[in-house]
Amino acid sequence: MFGGGGGLNPRKMKQMMNQMGIDLEDIDAEEVIIRTPEEELVFHNAEVQRMDAQGQQTYQVVGEPDSRPRGEGGDTDEAGAIEDADASGGGSSSDFSEQDVEIVAQRAGVPEETARETLEETGDLAAAVQQLEDE
The missing domain is CATH 2.20.70.30 (Nascent polypeptide-associated complex domain)
Incomplete structure (x- = not known):
């Protein structure tokens, strides 16, 4: 570098x-x-x-x-092993653990319900965090 x-x-x-x-x-x-x-x-x-x-x-x-x-x-x-941020989801809440929801909620600074909905919508931890941070 x-x-x-x-x-x-x-x-x-x-x-x-x-x-x-x-x-x-x-x-x-x-x-x-x-x-x-x-x-x-x-x-x-x-x-x-x-x-x-x-x-x-x-x-x-x-x-x-x-x-x-x-x-x-x-x-x-x-x-x-826990699904990591690059895992693809099928869009149902069973694809994400409570820990996944907590991580997204904490990282994006939103309530867990909002994090869960965005996770279901995007199907991906990183995409959910990015979408919530962009809002």
Whole structure:
């Protein structure tokens, strides 16, 4: 990102990023799962950072994933994994847990009922938050 940044100490780099409106946060993740149509990439004990810059969130995952094929039956929720923001929904309230509703309500600053309705309408956590923030 910064050319010749080898001479900057981490504290100075963080100070410069804060001045530019970039916020970094380490996330204590136990597991990260990336699902593609063909496989799941499962990162155990991965290093995860979230960067907030200009209203956009970017996640960086560092680690070695285990790869496992996805089954025809859609057996994707192993060990109680929670649907993440990129999961597609079918439009019914059963597609979203109470935790999903709470996340959208908290992130968008709206009542849970409004969050639930928007989740049902959009079928996606990220889209629901974005729609509510744009209103």
